[in-house]
Amino acid sequence: MFGRKKQDDIEAQRARFSSAVAAYDRQLYWHIRRLVVVHEDAADILQNTYVAAWEHYSELRDKSAILSWLYRIATREAHNHLRKVTKYAAQDxxxxxxxxxxxxxxxxxxxxxxxxxxxxxxxxxxxxxxxxxxxxxxxxxxxxxxxxxxxxxxxxxxxxxxxxxxxxxxxxxxxxx
The missing domain is CATH 1.10.10.10 (Winged helix-like DNA-binding domain superfamily/Winged helix DNA-binding domain)
Known part of the structure; x- marks a missing residue:
């Protein structure tokens, strides 16, 4: 019985997360795209954002603040990407x-x-x-x-x-x- 409740909680968490991803996907993509310019990089960074968000989703205390939390992760991922490349996208x-x-x-x-x-x-x-x-x-x-x-x-x-x-x-x- 305890295992079933845990499984239901995980499924509910996954559904809330999937709903947030669907609702904010386009917004987050364009936020990242404006920072890194290149479509392929933006798409990769968006995926990295979702992976990082899912890994820490259970730690998010205020689920209503998910948009700003996702933006923060996306911004950090974009900045990490820009630091890794030798030249900024602006130089391209x-x-x-x-x-x-x-x-x-x-x-x-x-x-x-x-x-x-x-x-x-x-x-x-x-x-x-x-x-x-x-x-x-x-x-x-x-x-x-x-x-x-x-x-x-x-x-x-x-x-x-x-x-x-x-x-x-x-x-x-x-x-x-």
């Missing part, structure tokens, strides 16, 4: 110099793709902490409390990272007006 992008960009975009109306590309280049000039804070706020529309929880920092530090990121991006983009 054809980064033009400021002068080349200014010549290219001077007196031109930018298309949506060009604006997106320019924004991504600006984001890659940020520190890791600024990039994560900016991505979580701008793309995932998290509030500062949620960002702080994901990044395991204080709310005021999350605000500072986002504010500094926003200023650096604005400065970067002003060079191409």
């Amino acid at each position: 992008i054809d980064v033009e110099t400021s002068e080349e960009l200014q010549r290219r975009y001077q007196n031109e109306t930018l298309t949506g793709d060009e604006i997106t590309q320019l924004l991504q280049k600006a984001i890659f000039t940020l520190t890791e902490a600024q990039r994560v804070a900016f991505n979580l706020r701008y793309y995932d529309e998290m509030n500062y409390k949620e960002i702080a929880n994901v990044m395991n920092i204080s709310e005021s530090t999350a605000k500072v990272h986002y504010h500094n990121a926003k200023q650096r991006i604005e400065q970067y983009l002003k060079e191409y007006e």
Whole structure:
């Protein structure tokens, strides 16, 4: 009888975890993808995130906080990946110099793709902490409390990272007006 209850608990835990994975899979993928850029790397990191999450799922005290917990694991896995590679993903992008960009975009109306590309280049000039804070706020529309929880920092530090990121991006983009 004791064994059956344990088995039922494991099945219930597995069902809750599977439900969370299904609900947040796309969000987590795009969060990771914005950090590492390459699809294959993002897919691998997402799988590593789920493995790490499953291994520690029973330790999660507040099951309602699973999204921020998964984001924290995904962010850590992405940072671990970036540290392992010899060059950051930003270096794999054809980064033009400021002068080349200014010549290219001077007196031109930018298309949506060009604006997106320019924004991504600006984001890659940020520190890791600024990039994560900016991505979580701008793309995932998290509030500062949620960002702080994901990044395991204080709310005021999350605000500072986002504010500094926003200023650096604005400065970067002003060079191409």
